[in-house]
Amino acid sequence: MKVTLHELAFARSGDKGDVCNVGVMAKSRRIHEHLVRALTIERVRAHFGAMVQGAIEAYPLDNLDSINFVLRGALGGGATKTLRFDQTGKAMATAMLRLELDVPAELVEEARRVTSALGLR
Amino acid sequence: MHSVRIASGSAFWGDMLEPAVELIEKGDVQYVGFDHLAELTMAILNRTKAKDPKAGYIPDIVPWMQRLLPLARARGVRLVTNAGGANPRQAALEVGRVASSLDIGTLKIGVVEGDDILGKVDALRAQGWKFQNLDTGEDDLGAIRDRLVAANAYIGADVIREHLAGGADVVITGRASDNALYVGPVMHELGWDYGDVDRVGAAITVGHIIECAGCVTGGMSNLWKISERPWAMGFPIAEVWQNGDAVIEKPPGSGGVLDEWTVKEHLIYEVHDPASYLMPDGVADFTALRLAADGPGRVRVTGMKGKPRPSTLKVCFGYRDGFIGEGLAFFPWPDALAKAEWAARWVKERLAICGVQCRELRVDLVGVDMLHGELAPRVDRDFNEVGIRVAGRTRTADEADAIRREVTHLWNSGPLGSCFGVPLKVRPVVALWPSLVPREAVPVTGEILEVG
Numbered sequence: 001m002k003v004t005l006h007e008l009a010f011a012r013s014g015d016k017g018d019v020c021n022v023g024v025m026a027k028s029r030r031i032h033e034h035l036v037r038a039l040t041i042e043r044v045r046a047h048f049g050a051m052v053q054g055a056i057e058a059y060p061l062d063n064l065d066s067i068n069f070v071l072r073g074a075l076g077g078g079a080t081k082t083l084r085f086d087q088t089g090k091a092m093a094t095a096m097l098r099l100e101l102d103v104p105a106e107l108v109e110e111a112r113r114v115t116s117a118l119g120l121r
Numbered sequence: 122m123h124s125v126r127i128a129s130g131s132a133f134w135g136d137m138l139e140p141a142v143e144l145i146e147k148g149d150v151q152y153v154g155f156d157h158l159a160e161l162t163m164a165i166l167n168r169t170k171a172k173d174p175k176a177g178y179i180p181d182i183v184p185w186m187q188r189l190l191p192l193a194r195a196r197g198v199r200l201v202t203n204a205g206g207a208n209p210r211q212a213a214l215e216v217g218r219v220a221s222s223l224d225i226g227t228l229k230i231g232v233v234e235g236d237d238i239l240g241k242v243d244a245l246r247a248q249g250w251k252f253q254n255l256d257t258g259e260d261d262l263g264a265i266r267d268r269l270v271a272a273n274a275y276i277g278a279d280v281i282r283e284h285l286a287g288g289a290d291v292v293i294t295g296r297a298s299d300n301a302l303y304v305g306p307v308m309h310e311l312g313w314d315y316g317d318v319d320r321v322g323a324a325i326t327v328g329h330i331i332e333c334a335g336c337v338t339g340g341m342s343n344l345w346k347i348s349e350r351p352w353a354m355g356f357p358i359a360e361v362w363q364n365g366d367a368v369i370e371k372p373p374g375s376g377g378v379l380d381e382w383t384v385k386e387h388l389i390y391e392v393h394d395p396a397s398y399l400m401p402d403g404v405a406d407f408t409a410l411r412l413a414a415d416g417p418g419r420v421r422v423t424g425m426k427g428k429p430r431p432s433t434l435k436v437c438f439g440y441r442d443g444f445i446g447e448g449l450a451f452f453p454w455p456d457a458l459a460k461a462e463w464a465a466r467w468v469k470e471r472l473a474i475c476g477v478q479c480r481e482l483r484v485d486l487v488g489v490d491m492l493h494g495e496l497a498p499r500v501d502r503d504f505n506e507v508g509i510r511v512a513g514r515t516r517t518a519d520e521a522d523a524i525r526r527e528v529t530h531l532w533n534s535g536p537l538g539s540c541f542g543v544p545l546k547v548r549p550v551v552a553l554w555p556s557l558v559p560r561e562a563v564p565v566t567g568e569i570l571e572v573g
Binding site: 048050066070076083094 | 388408444485555
């Protein structure tokens, strides 16, 4: 079923110069294993389009069920120079969570159970 | 087993003071680190010092020490801060003055200097060091040489450790890496040295987890909805044991949220390759460690790994690169979105009439697409209000001011109901050029001042 990444994972982003990193933390081990296959650099590149000008790298952290995406040329020149209101890329994580994926319904159910158990619904 | 308890009292210049007070009073800690610096902050402090040789440190250190020193002295808590910024010696003198005015006995203040390499750049270039830009690959620092306003190396914990061994109650550094403020006390207290790469890796990892203070206890969190009394959030404490394991917690009774998710959130924050988190004191590998809940509000971190410290240090050059002018205006129902779009065009046409040359111009619709840009889906609804934010980068301050001024003209010339608050100031751009410098070219020095 088609859902946004927001259903399946948490995310946090930050800056170093004009490089933005977005950590994607899957809500379960099985979801992480799915994301490692489905959330490819190509998908992320297509999602961000012109917002990211440079290379994209992906670093899986299987011990944390997370993937760290490094987006280069992603902040309009970096905090001190950019014309973006979001100078330090804090909102980039939420932009990532808009990405739509087609995933098995049972994984969506699993993610919803985690979200509810945390009291986030 | 011997352990050390260390906490983070600040993440940036302008952070809250009350959580640091709570850490000292209720956190049962031996050390509190305070990070106040960022890339832009160093550029601002260097400019301030250029105008006044007695300035260039974080001015907040004066009221903060006024409040914290009596509490810290009463409990034997030692404070480590990079509030020295571009002028650590002057900051130490100011803290000395504060200490003398308080009834706290003798205070030993350790100063750490040597991170400022602006005066050595030409000599190093003459020796053949290129200072290649790590972001862009450019290697002609000469092109920006006369516009340089700052060149600070991110120094490690060496001299912080020496000062702590020498009995310093307070250590004040310039551009020490945020991380070193935590690595120094941990290495000192547990008697670790740089050959012990996994333990230093653990100190770096723990430093990374807590160094942004509230960012691991509910700030910027996906869990913001379940953060308890977030306005009274506690800042983080790490207890690190001799074997390299650690527990992350926060003061008893404090607000916020701290669990495996918030620790995870911060582990991946502002990191590139997580197997090689490069710091001046070593390289941490975040891909082997384990997190486990250890009771409410406590997370255990085990299995942390490291690699030897690099032979180079990061250096960040700041150089003048024109100006930014910006303006905000807001438009009410009816037709709020149409009014905002009308105003966006109006400002662009006015800038053309006035002949203002922008190197780059950007207009965002506030409430519609300002934060997610083209990723924000177009919504067609009857908005209560929509704003525009106009920002342009120019060569001169006058051109930047013209941008600001044209937005304010909407007050009288815009659609029905056009509003704006206080006009924004033009700001100079300090562009950054991150690079590397050989470690041996940055001799770090220190001195302990004794006051009272």
